[in-house]
Amino acid sequence: MLRNADLAEALFRLADSYPAGDMKLAFVRAAYAILDEPRELAKTRRLPAGIPFEVLPTVTFLTRCAGEDALAAAVARLAGPLRGQRGVASRTGFFSAAEVARAGVEPLARQLRGAVHFHTRFSDGASPLETMAAALRRRGYFWAVITDHTQGLSCVNGLDAQALRIQRRAIDRWNDRHGDELELVPGVEAEILEDGSLDLPRSLRTGLVVVAGLHTGLTSTRDQTARLLRALHEPGVWALAHPKGRLFARRPGIRANWEKVFATAASNGVLVELNGFPRRQDLDPGLAALARELGCRFVVGSDAHHPRHLVFDRWALVVAQAAGIPPEAIVNFRQLRDAVEVETLSRT
Template structure:
């Protein structure tokens, strides 16, 4: 029996063996459909929806392989012996949906008290602040930090100072009405510029929970250790968001001396995000384990841009569990006051 992850990888490699065109696109669509399928295909004995008709026979044959060796041999025959290239690095260390949903993390998930990373229409989210807040409340959270993008990321309608002030007022109104059930906290996802500074002036960071994230230069092969270290020195940084900047099947993430970065984060009291958005899964378990050994604390982020994305906290929890991160090192399990006890928050 082959896993969805192994079957999807075989389909990705098969797609890459074709030149750009209909066949390549069809196998790519099939690979994503398998990777995102919530149940293991072999156990369900049916193929997921979304697989193009023209590749169904091949996918069906591969899915019936008895073990990964047989799968690799069959895929090699279909691809003419193609063995893959660097693109495959951007798929390493990711959990398939079926793997995540099969993990017994329900009890831990019920103990989550807060959410730290989500977006609204104020930047690139698809829903209003109130819609997201009501969805968070229904999921049982007691507190949540609103973290829309800032103006340095203009391509996603990042907030300027006026938009940020309007959002603070909206948060205050919510807390007046519903704060006893779900308390919202103003925050931002600030852009780390090329020199490591943030796009948010220090004077505007007062009273904000600041996540610092890389969104540019992510395809570069240069080492970006110094850029991250400079960002960790910035006043008011609460957490480093999706530190590696990787994206499933598109880019493996930046190069950096992660031991040095994590040691600096631990020394500065800056928290590291385990981003559960399925296409990010950043940090991955191997790096999260290294950060744990170096004394770091963590936050679990769904990076939700829509209410239905809030379930992605389960992906983050799966990564933390795989890395052996205990709940006491994760701010989401803590009451609000304790969670935000950080030298990175400017009062």
């Protein structure tokens, strides 16, 4: 049976083989439509909406290939004038939506108590804090750590420190009204700077759950072990977000000595994130298994920027399953006070 993942990759390869233009774009759109389709096409025989008209015959033809060999042969025949396969490395090791749907993690996902790593309008999220919180409550979570970005928090004008105070008031308001159903925990997604320090002054970390992540230098080929190690030693860091910094079809992520990074995370008690945002899926199952072997504990994050993204923690659970990480090693399955230091909570 041809999997959606195979079909999508075939279309990405065709896109790779075309010069920039309408055909390339059409193949890319078709590939994403199939990658994000929750049912395997081989079973439904219905193409997802969103496949551009100009590539519809090609897509139909590819779905009728008898197997992977026939598909590869078809791609070789259909490849456009450029040929070459430049993007493959940044597209390997990702689960398609259909693979996630049939991985059978839904019963486990319903046991998740806490949601971690999502964004509201206080940074680049699409929805107000209350909308995200209400969506989480509807989905059955008991606690949630809000982690908006800190860009510029270290700036002297203090505007963002002020935003943090305003957000804290919104969190307190929510907890006063609905805290017994869903308790919100103030947190941030802090930026790991070039030297491995955070863009969040220590004085502002008090009472915040700090999730630290790299968002710069992600296409550099230099080794970034030292940068990550310094970040793991920064006071108050609770979790390391999307450690590799890979992005589907864009970049394979940073280079580092992952044995050292994960061993340090384990010994410093910093959680390692399994980021389930479909275009990230960071860590991948191979690195997640290595982190597990080295004694790390994990947090699953959806990195939601919209209520409909909250389901992305399923992608992270599929990665955990593939890496052999048991629910006991994932803090989202715990009660809030077993997941987050009481010290942090008592100051909130």
